[in-house]
Amino acid sequence: MxxxxxxxxxxxxxxxxxxxxxxxxxxxxxxxxxxxxxxxxxxxxxxxxxxxxxxxxxxxxxxxxxxKPKPTYYNDYNQYNPLFDAVLSGDWNKAKEFLTLHPNAVRATIPSTNNTALHMATDLEDEHIVEELVQLMSEEDLELKDNEGWTALALAAQRGNIKMVECMVRKSKKILSIPTEEDNMTPILHASINEHWDVVDYLYSVTPLQDLMPEKGPYGATLLRNFIIGMKFGSLPSKI
Incomplete structure (x- = not known):
């Protein structure tokens, strides 16, 4: 230049x-x-x-x-940290104002963790901000993973927040089949291992059956094992 x-x-x-x-x-x-x-x-x-x-x-x-200068959007935290700050403080109005000016920031990531704003809101269990962000994101955006290979859905399932889980699944069914990289577990397995049986019940109704078949991997067997353990120790709710 x-x-x-x-x-x-x-x-x-x-x-x-x-x-x-x-x-x-x-x-x-x-x-x-x-x-x-x-x-x-x-x-x-x-x-x-x-x-x-x-x-x-x-x-x-x-x-x-x-x-010409190459865009550094995705990992330019200094440029997009107002969004993350707003999410961290639970201020959706500020976050929305920033996203109106920078709509692509909805898929920006924090370099140190690769977390999107949705990952952050999910971790904080801020249901309102999660719902608003999901509305602005594409199906592909929901497939974004953090540095440990977790989608926001996997994180929501681990937390056992049924409202956030349902919100994300309504936007994309594909994310139901994406396992975390560190332990190779799909969202339904994260919910079951943490005994969030209401989330398991919902995810079982929407997870493709082929994902639980033996040829797909150990997901079905792992789910059954977690279910049996839950029965043994009496942690299953009566409806299940």
């Missing part, structure tokens, strides 16, 4: 009054001057990108595209 400014300044200095009657000749001379200036000042490696270009504008646009 600094080089861009310097070259433009140099070309302004070189651009005196053109006395040539032939406008095409005048343009060709200016084009050659500009192209030559760009070629000799951009470095050997970068020159290879434009060495066959005869148009100064095309050479300029090629370099501009190649070296």
């Amino acid at each position: 600094d080089w861009r400014v310097l070259v433009k300044t140099y070309l302004l200095v070189q651009d005196g009054e053109e006395e040539a009657a032939d406008k095409f000749k005048a343009w060709r001379k200016k084009n050659a001057t500009a192209l030559h200036t760009i070629q000799i000042s951009c470095g050997q490696e970068d020159f290879s990108l434009i060495k066959n270009t005869i148009s100064a504008k095309r050479a300029w646009d090629t370099l501009a595209e190649q070296f």
